[in-house]
Amino acid sequence: MPDFLFASDSLKGTLSSxxxxxxxxxxxxxxxxxxxxxxxxxxxxxxxxxxxxxLAQGGRMVxxxxxxxxxxxxxxxxxxxxxxxxxxxxxxxxxxxLVAPAERDVEAASTTGVGELIxxxxxxxxxxxxxxLGGSATNDGGMGCMRALGYxxxxxxxxxxxxxxxxxxxxxxxxxxxxxxxxARTSFTVMCDVDNPLLGQSGAxxxxxxxxxxxxxxxxxxxxGMANYARVLERTFGESFDVPGAGAAGGMxxxxxxxxxxxxxxxxxxxxxxxxxxxxxxxxDLVVTGEGRLDAQTAHGKVVAGVAAxxxxxxxxxxxxxxxxxxxxxxxxxxxxxxxxxxxxxTLDYALSHxxxxxxxxxxxxxxxxxAGARLGTxxxxxxxxxxxxx
Numbered sequence: 001m002p003d004f005l006f007a008s009d010s011l012k013g014t015l016s017s018x019x020x021x022x023x024x025x026x027x028x029x030x031x032x033x034x035x036x037x038x039x040x041x042x043x044x045x046x047x048x049x050x051x052x053x054x055l056a057q058g059g060r061m062v063x064x065x066x067x068x069x070x071x072x073x074x075x076x077x078x079x080x081x082x083x084x085x086x087x088x089x090x091x092x093x094x095x096x097x098l099v100a101p102a103e104r105d106v107e108a109a110s111t112t113g114v115g116e117l118i119x120x121x122x123x124x125x126x127x128x129x130x131x132x133l134g135g136s137a138t139n140d141g142g143m144g145c146m147r148a149l150g151y152x153x154x155x156x157x158x159x160x161x162x163x164x165x166x167x168x169x170x171x172x173x174x175x176x177x178x179x180x181x182x183x184a185r186t187s188f189t190v191m192c193d194v195d196n197p198l199l200g201q202s203g204a205x206x207x208x209x210x211x212x213x214x215x216x217x218x219x220x221x222x223x224x225g226m227a228n229y230a231r232v233l234e235r236t237f238g239e240s241f242d243v244p245g246a247g248a249a250g251g252m253x254x255x256x257x258x259x260x261x262x263x264x265x266x267x268x269x270x271x272x273x274x275x276x277x278x279x280x281x282x283x284x285d286l287v288v289t290g291e292g293r294l295d296a297q298t299a300h301g302k303v304v305a306g307v308a309a310x311x312x313x314x315x316x317x318x319x320x321x322x323x324x325x326x327x328x329x330x331x332x333x334x335x336x337x338x339x340x341x342x343x344x345x346x347t348l349d350y351a352l353s354h355x356x357x358x359x360x361x362x363x364x365x366x367x368x369x370x371x372a373g374a375r376l377g378t379x380x381x382x383x384x385x386x387x388x389x390x391x
Contacts, residue, residue: 001032001034001035001036002032002035002036002285002286003035003036003037003038003283003284003285003286004024004025004028004032004035004036004037004038004284004285004286004287004288005037005038005039005040005280005281005283005284005286005287005288005316006020006021006024006025006037006038006039006040006287006288006289007039007040007042007277007287007288007289007303007307008020008021008024008042008288008289008290008291008303008321009042009043009044009289009290009291009292009302009303009304010043010048010052010292011290011291011292011323011355011359012292013292013352014292014323014352014355014356015355015356015359016041017039017041017042017043017052017055018039018041018055019356020290020321020359021037021039021041023356023359023360023363024037024039024288024321024363024366024367025037025039026360026363027360027363027364027366027367028363028367030364030367031367031368031370031371032367032370032371032374036283038280038283038284040056040275040277040280041053041055041056042056042268042271042275042289042303042307043267043268043271043303044193044267044268044271044301044302044303044306045132045133045134045191045192045193045266045267045268045270045271045301046132046134046135046267047089047091047135049087049089049132049191049267049271050077050078050079050087050088050089050092050132051079052271053079053081053087053271053274053275054079054080054081054087056274056275057081057082057085057274057275058081058082059079059080059081059082059085060079060080061077061078061079061080062077062078062079062080062120062124063075063076063077064076064077064078064116064117064120065116065120066093066112066113066114066116066117066120067093067110067112067113067116068093068094068095068098068099068113068137069093069094069095069096069098069099069109069110069111069113069136069137069138070099070103070105070108070109070110070137071110071112074093074098074113076092076093076113076117077092078092078117078120078121080121080124080126081274083128084125084126084127084128085126085128085129085130085274086121086124086126086128086129086130087129087130087132087274088114088117088118088121088129088130088131088132089132089135090111090114090131090132090133090134090135090136090249090252091132091134091135091136092117093111093113093114093116093117094109094110094111094112094113094114094136094137094138094144095135095136095137096135096136096137096211096212097135098137099137101213104137104212104213105213106137106138106139106165106209106212106213106214106218106222106250107139107164107165107166107214107218107221107222108164108165108166109137109138109139109140109164109165109212110138110140110143110144110162110163110164110165111136111138111140111142111143111144111145111163111250111252111255112144112145112147112148112163113144113148114131114144114145114148114252115144115145115146115147115148115149116148118131118145118148118149119148119149119180122180122182122183122186126186127182127185127186127187128186128187128189129186129187129188129189130188130189130190130191130270130274131188131189131190131191131252131256131262132190132191132267133190133191133192133248133249133252133253133256134191134192134193134194134248134249135249136212136249136250136252137212138165138212138249138250138252139165139168139204139205139208139209139212139214139222139226139250139251140163140164140165140167140168140250140251140252141168141198141204141226141229141233141250141251141252141254141255142251142252142253142254142255142256142258142259143161143163143164143167143168143171143229143255144162144163144164145163145252145255146163146255146259147161147162147163149179149180149183149259150178150179150180151174151175151176151178151179151259152174152175152178153167153171153174154171154172154173154174154175155167155170155171155172156170156172158173165222165225165250166221166225167225168222168225168226168228168229169221169224169225169228170225171228171229171232172232173232173236174232174233174236176236179259183259183260186260188256188260188261188262188263189262189263189264189265189270190245190248190252190253190256190257190262190263190264190265191265191266191267191270191271192245192248192253192264192265192266192267193266193267193268193300193301194245194247194248195244195245196208196244196245196246196247196248197242197243197244197246197247198226198230198241198242198243198246198247198251198253198254199223199226199227199230199242199247202247203223203226203242203247204226204246204247204248204249204250204251204253204254205219205222205223205226205247205250205251206219206223207247208247208249208250209222209250212250226251229251230242230254233254233258236258237258241254241257241258242254243257245264266301266306267301268301268302268303268305268306268307269306271303271306272306272307272310277307277310278310278313278314281310281311281314281316282314284314284316285316285317286316286317286318286319286370287307287311287316287317287318287319288318288319288320288321288366289303289304289307289308289318289319289320289321289335290303290304290320290321290322291303291304291320291322291323292322292323292324293322293323293324293325293326294320294322294324294325294326294329294331294338294340295325295326295329296326296329298329298331298332299332299333304320304322304331304332304335305332305333305334307334308320308331308332308333308334308335309332309333309334310334311334312333312334317336318334318335318336319335319336319337319338319339319366320335320337320338320339321338321339321340321341321359321362321363321366322338322339322340322341323340323341323342323351323355324340324341324342324351325338325340339362339365339366340362341355341358341359341361341362342358343362
């Protein structure tokens with residue numbers, strides 16, 4: 001009997017990764033009685049990554065007191081995984097959705113809450129911390145986060161700064177003597193799917209600050225401040241951090257590289273590593289992945305592309321069930337077939353309100369086609385089977 005592995009992203013706003021796996025498993029068992037199915041929740045480093053990894057690894061979501069980007073008390077969640085690992089989504093504490101459009105003030109915003117979540121994870125015994133960058137309301141270069149971890153950002157008169165966006169231009173030196181000593185004994189990874197540098201036209205400020213409420217004059221002030229901050233980082237740590245990826249999340253990428261010695265890794269690649277995907281592939285005859293929409297961005301760090309690439313390396317066939325396909329979009333390398341749930345003319349409202357029914361019908365089409373191919377014995381369509389050596 002074949003082994004099927006289900007590794008789909010959620011279809012945002014409709015079906016979770018776990019729900020897609022249930023529908024796929026039901027269809028698989030109808031057409032391949034006795035088949036083995038296994039599901040692993042997937043994400044690409046964005047919203048929902050911590051929860052997906054907690055499910056996949058037998059971890060748990062924990063709640064901690066923190067502050068949002070404007071310094072207001074909140075309770076935020078992150079994932080604690082087995083073996084002293086933690087996964088923190090930056091957006092859980094410093095996220096743009098936590099700040100109403102009328103309240104957005106990127107010069108006053110800070111990543112302090114992210115540092116508070118990291119400290120809470122250290123208090124709970126984490127020594128391998130992954131931080132998912134993105135979705136932030138901040139442009140502080142990570143200063144607020146590092147201040148929460150014991151670093152002191154000092155102005156010209158040795159006064160301590162709060163670590164907000166407006167402090168980028170004021171910082172003159174960094175006092176490392178009070179940094180949490182556990183940081184040196186902890187491995188840090190940042191999930192980063194953009195390659196923006198810290199400075200310049202494609203840097204943190206000019207690219208992302210306007211999305212966070214900054215007008216043209218504010219952008220110029222922040223850019224000058226970020227250039228000053230970059231010089232202080234280079235003087236303090238002995239190297240330049242104006243590198244690809246450093247501009248992610250308002251310069252949080254640079255802060256993590258400099259202060260935490262973090263290594264940057266594409267989100268989906270880090271998720272695949274944490275769930276042990278290559279090991280799961282060893283027993284798989286076919287992998288079914290998917291996402292809400294297959295489009296031009298799919299090949300650039302999304303779940304379908306990451307899963308398909310891993311399958312290609314392992315020589316395991318991979319198909320994708322997606323909500324829809326953008327006209328002209330081509331599947332990433334390693335995807336042998338795409339099954340859209342919106343297979344005919346329909347409105348978006350209809351597709352969303354009937355998502356479960358449409359997905360179940362598509363799963364049925366997929367496994368009925370596989371069963372037909374297996375009966376015909378066609379190698380191109382039949383799920384490959386592992387040979388059992390004679391005893």
